[in-house]
Amino acid sequence: MWNQIYDPLHSPVLSTIAAAVPVVTLLVLIASGRVQAHIAAVIAVIVTNLITIFVFTMPANMSIRASILGIVTGFFPIGWIVLNVIFLYQVTVSTGRFELLKRAVGGVTEDRRLQLLLIAFSFGAFFEGASGFGTPVAITGAVLIGLGFSPLAASGLSLIANTAPVAYGALGTPIQGLASVTGLDPYILGAMVGRQLPFFSLIVPFWVVWAFAGWKGMKDVWPAILVTGVSFAIPQFVISNFINPWIVDIGASLISMGALILFLRVWQPRQLWLSPALRGHDESAATMAAARPLDKTPLTQSELFSALLPWIIVCVVMLIWGNGAFKTWANSIFVWNYPVPELHQMINKVPPVAAKPTPEAAVFGFTYLSFTGTGMLIAAIISGFLMGVGPGRLLTEYGRTIRLCAISLITISAMLAIGTLTRLSGVDATLGLAFAATGVLYPFFGTLLGWLGVALTGSDTASNVLFGNLQRITSEQLGLSPVLMAAANSSGGVMGKMIDAQSIVVASTATNWYGHEGTILRFVFWHSIVLACLVGVLVTLQAYVWPFTAMVLK
Numbered sequence: 001m002w003n004q005i006y007d008p009l010h011s012p013v014l015s016t017i018a019a020a021v022p023v024v025t026l027l028v029l030i031a032s033g034r035v036q037a038h039i040a041a042v043i044a045v046i047v048t049n050l051i052t053i054f055v056f057t058m059p060a061n062m063s064i065r066a067s068i069l070g071i072v073t074g075f076f077p078i079g080w081i082v083l084n085v086i087f088l089y090q091v092t093v094s095t096g097r098f099e100l101l102k103r104a105v106g107g108v109t110e111d112r113r114l115q116l117l118l119i120a121f122s123f124g125a126f127f128e129g130a131s132g133f134g135t136p137v138a139i140t141g142a143v144l145i146g147l148g149f150s151p152l153a154a155s156g157l158s159l160i161a162n163t164a165p166v167a168y169g170a171l172g173t174p175i176q177g178l179a180s181v182t183g184l185d186p187y188i189l190g191a192m193v194g195r196q197l198p199f200f201s202l203i204v205p206f207w208v209v210w211a212f213a214g215w216k217g218m219k220d221v222w223p224a225i226l227v228t229g230v231s232f233a234i235p236q237f238v239i240s241n242f243i244n245p246w247i248v249d250i251g252a253s254l255i256s257m258g259a260l261i262l263f264l265r266v267w268q269p270r271q272l273w274l275s276p277a278l279r280g281h282d283e284s285a286a287t288m289a290a291a292r293p294l295d296k297t298p299l300t301q302s303e304l305f306s307a308l309l310p311w312i313i314v315c316v317v318m319l320i321w322g323n324g325a326f327k328t329w330a331n332s333i334f335v336w337n338y339p340v341p342e343l344h345q346m347i348n349k350v351p352p353v354a355a356k357p358t359p360e361a362a363v364f365g366f367t368y369l370s371f372t373g374t375g376m377l378i379a380a381i382i383s384g385f386l387m388g389v390g391p392g393r394l395l396t397e398y399g400r401t402i403r404l405c406a407i408s409l410i411t412i413s414a415m416l417a418i419g420t421l422t423r424l425s426g427v428d429a430t431l432g433l434a435f436a437a438t439g440v441l442y443p444f445f446g447t448l449l450g451w452l453g454v455a456l457t458g459s460d461t462a463s464n465v466l467f468g469n470l471q472r473i474t475s476e477q478l479g480l481s482p483v484l485m486a487a488a489n490s491s492g493g494v495m496g497k498m499i500d501a502q503s504i505v506v507a508s509t510a511t512n513w514y515g516h517e518g519t520i521l522r523f524v525f526w527h528s529i530v531l532a533c534l535v536g537v538l539v540t541l542q543a544y545v546w547p548f549t550a551m552v553l554k
Contacts, residue, residue, distance in 0.1 A: 001347070001348055001359075002058065002059055002062060002346060002347050003347075003348045003350050003357065004056075004348065004349055004353070004425065004426030004429065005426060006353065006426055006429055006433055007430070008056050008057060009055070012434065012437070015430055016430060016431060016433075016434040018055045018056075018430075019051070019427045019428070019431050020431060021051055022044055022047055022048035022051055022418055022422060023418075023422075023455070023456055025043065025044050025047045026040060026041065026044035026415075026418065026501060027499075027521065029043060029044065030501065030504070030517050030518045030521050031521050031522055031525070032518060033516075033518035033519060033522075034518075035518075036407075036515055037411045037504075037515070037517040037518075038407050038408075038411040038414065041410075041411050041415055041418070042414050044414070044418055045067060045414050045417045045418055048067075048418050048421050048422060048427070049067060049421065052421060052425040052427060056426060056427060056430075058424075058425045061342060062342065062346065062424070063421060063425065065340050065341075065342060065343045065362075066340075066343060066362065066417075066420055066421045066424045066425070067421050068340075068417075069340050069343070069362055069364060069420055070417035070418065070419060070420030070421060071414065072413070073364065073416050074409075074412045074413030074414065074415060074416030074502070075409060075412070075413050076366065076368075076373075077133060077371045077372055077373055078134055078412050078458070078502060078506075079373075079405075079412045079413060080371055080372075080373030081131070081133055081134050081135055081138065081371075081372050081373040082134060082138050082373075082405060082408065082409070082412065082510075083373065083402065083405050083409065084373045084374075084376035084380055085135060085139055085376055085510070086138065086142065086401050086404065086405055086509065086510065087377070087380050087397065087398055087401040088310060088314065088376060088379065088380035088383065089139075089142040089143075089146070089510075090397050090400065090404075091310075091380055091383065091384050091389060091394070092310050092383070092387075093146070094389075094393075094397060095388070095389060097306060097307055097310060100299065100303055100304075100306055100307030101143070101146070101307040101308070101311075102146060102147050102148075103297070103299055103303075103307070104304055104307045104308065105147060107298060107299060108261055108264055109264050109268065110272055111221070111268070111269055111272045111273050111274075112149065112212070112213075112273050112274060112275065113209045113212060113213050113217060113218075113221050113224075113273050114221060114224055114264065114269075115147060116144075116157055116161070116208055117205055117225060117228045117260060118257065118260055118261070119143050119144055120144065120157050120160075120162075120208060121161045121204065121208060121228060121232075121256070122228060122232065122253050122256040122257040122260060123139075123140060123143075123253070123257060124137070124139070124140040124158065124161055125162075125164075125165035125232065125249050125253035125256065126249065126250060126253035126254065126315070127139050127314075128162060128165040128168075128169045128170075128253075129165060129169060129170075129171065129248065129249025129250040129252075129253060129322075130170075130171070130249075130315065130318035130319055130321075130322045131169075131318045131322055131372040131376075132166070132169030132170030132173060132372070133169070133170060133372055134502070134503065134506045135372060135376070136158075136165075137158045137159060137162050137503055137506050137507050137510065138509070138510045139314075140158040140161070140162070141154050141155050141158040141507050141510030142510045142511070144157070144158060144511070145510070145511040148276045148288075149276045150276050150277040150278065150282050150284045150285045150288055151284040151287060151288070151511045151513035151516070152277075152278060152282050152283070152284035152285075152513070152516075152519060153212060153277060153278050153282065154507075154510075154511045155504075155507035155508055155510070155511045155513060156278075156523040156524050157208055157211060157212055158507055158510075159497070159498035159503060159507055159520070160204070160207065160208050160211060160498055160527055161205075161208050162497060162498070162503075163200065163204055163495055163498060163531065164197050164200045164201040164232075164236075165248075165252070165253070166460050166493070166494035166497050167460055167490040167491055167493070168190070168236075168240070168245055168246075168248035168249045169249065170322055170372070170461075171247070171322040171323070171324065172186070172190065172244075172245040172246040172247075174459075174460040174461040174464050174490050174493075175189050175193065175245045175464075175490065177461040177464045177465045177468070178468045178486055178487075178489065180465070181464070181465050181468040181469045182468045182469055182471070182472045182482070183472075184472070184482065184483055184486060186245060187244065187245065189245070189483060189487055189490075190240050190244070190245025190248070191240055191245075192483050192484060192486075193240065193245070193487045193490050193491050194237050194239075194240025194241050194245075195241070195542075195549050196487060196488070196491040196535065196538060196542070197236060197491055197494070198233035198234070198236050198237045199233075199538060200491075200494075200534070200535065201229055201233035201236050201252075202229040202230065203229070203531075203534075204531075205225045205228045205229045205232075206218060206225050207527070207531070209221065211278070211527065212279065213273055213279050214280070217273055217279060220269055220270070220271065220273075221269050221273075223263075223267060224260065224263060224264065224267065224269075227259055227260055227263045228256055228259070228260050231255050231256045231258075231260070232252045232253065232255070232256035233252075235248075235251050235256075236248055236249075236252045239251050239252065246324075250319070276288070284513060284516070284519070287513075306387075309383065309386060309387070310379075310383035313379045313382050313383050313386075314376065314379045314383075316379075317375045317376070317378060317379040317382075318372070318375060318376075318379070320375070321370065321372055321374075321375030322372075326370070327370045330367065330369040330370040331365075331367045331369075331370050333369075334368055334370070335365065335366065335367045335368075336365075336366040337363050337364070337365050337366070338363065338364045338365075339362065339363045340362045340363070340364065343424070344361060344362040344363055345359035345360070345361060345362070346362075347359065347360040347362070347424055349426070352433065352436075352473060352474075353426070353429045353432070353433070353469070353470050354469060355469070355473065360423075360424055362424065384397075404509075405509055407514065408505050408506075408509040408514070411501075411502075411505045412502045412505050412506070415458060415500075415501045415502040416458070416502065418456075419456055419457040419462065422456060423462070428453070428456050428457075428466060429466070429470070431452060431456075432449055432452070432453070432466070432467050432470050433470070435448060435449040435452070436449070436470060436474040439478070440478075442475070442478055442480065442485075443480065443484075443485065443488065443536070443540040443542070443543040443544070444533075444536035444537065444539065444540045445536070446471055446474065446475070446485050446488055446489070446492075446539070447488040447489070447491065447532070447535050447536035447539045447540075448532055448536055449467055449470075449471070449489060449492070450463055450464075450467065450471075450488060450491065450492035450493035451492045451493055451495050451496040451528075451532040451535075452496065453467050453489070453493055454494070454495075454496030454497050454500055455496040455500050455528075456500070457500070458497075458500040458501065458502040459500075460490055460493045460494060460497065463489065463490075463493045463496070464486075464490050464493070468489055471485040471488070471489045472485070472486055480543055481543070481547075484539065484542060484543060485539075488535070488536075491535050491539070492532055492535045492539070494535075495528050495531040495532035495535060496528060496532065498524045498527065498528045499521060499525055499528045501517075501521075504517050504520050504521055504524075505517060507520055508520060
């Protein structure tokens, strides 16, 4: 057995600096724009291994095995989702169905700002609720680029929009993960998150349009933005507090999409915003081919159904694949669990991160049927057959998709290697303890701890599992509500989703803008920090000024 060491240099400051080296290395290399993302990721994996072995004293064989586990986990399930989402998109493009979808969306509104609200925010929230784990960014990024948005606008704005729904993603998986490590009731945790994120469900639609079109561009469509935000935020609060945390995103997104579409039947902006590029400097606009004028011929009922059919199939399949009963059944039959030798339950998480020495699991669960990516592949195949695409053509398209996504899949796997290694070595716990030492400011910095966890791991669920118990222990020591701070970990974490490296790679892949991950990161970075700080301010107010909002529900 090896026990994690959280202060290997016998100085909290020096140990924290050492723990930050891997993620800083990765972000700096990507943001520089001089190193391709897959090379930056490989370099960061090597640096992380050096830090864990020579500073945190993790045995070398454990460090290497943890890295390999992360590489495999990066492909299954994250890379598997991306590959099959892009496959579905390629099939719809090759059959002409995507052109029909563009006309269908254009029939609702030609205004780019309103298309962002409908696709990036509301439509993306549905896929976050149904499947999560990179699916919404992959789908909305691909749809927006197909609608003619610039690559930076399509990728960056999809990332910003995919924030407020994340805590309830994949049918409430982050909430369930948080409950599992804290021992707190998932219904109470879900309700508390539902007292935090609705504020940002109102803010984020305004934020996305402002980031795209500037203040004046946002102001001119504020009624539609308000309808979108309110029709999402109110159901998000009501469902999470009075029903359950599992169907929050699905219910809120459907209501939001319906409300916006109905509103646009009676209201349209005085002046349409047709520019596909960001209002400020958008270097990606120069890479775009000249856009063809959108065919404004109204779609027949048959054409509309044909355009929506692949996405209807995806919605149905994702709802099945996200269902807990289906996952339980599938995982009881179609599964291969591989406990990694000399790693599984050979590492102890110790106090103060855990209440007592707790062995860390290191199992690669090859639940091949229940993977979200498998559901996406099945949806793509069904859609292909219904669109008249034969098996041979589907195989050809799939081979082309693999070639298209190969480098991105390597990058994603390397990112997960870093996340897995920092978790098993205790490197990320060292960073967490630094946040936990902030005393009276802990509600603010504890929220940023969730942000850091998602930025490191790429998953709100993983961040909750990683830091959830630490939040509970620290808040109890400081006399704060453990429910409030555990929920803050998840709510703060959603704002880190837009800067985690794997999400950025997913966005660049979906928009066919390979090699520009640094540009995407630089665009979304400050949005992420400012929004995370706003969540921290809200949680601080809940802790000290509005304590009634943090009362435990019965």
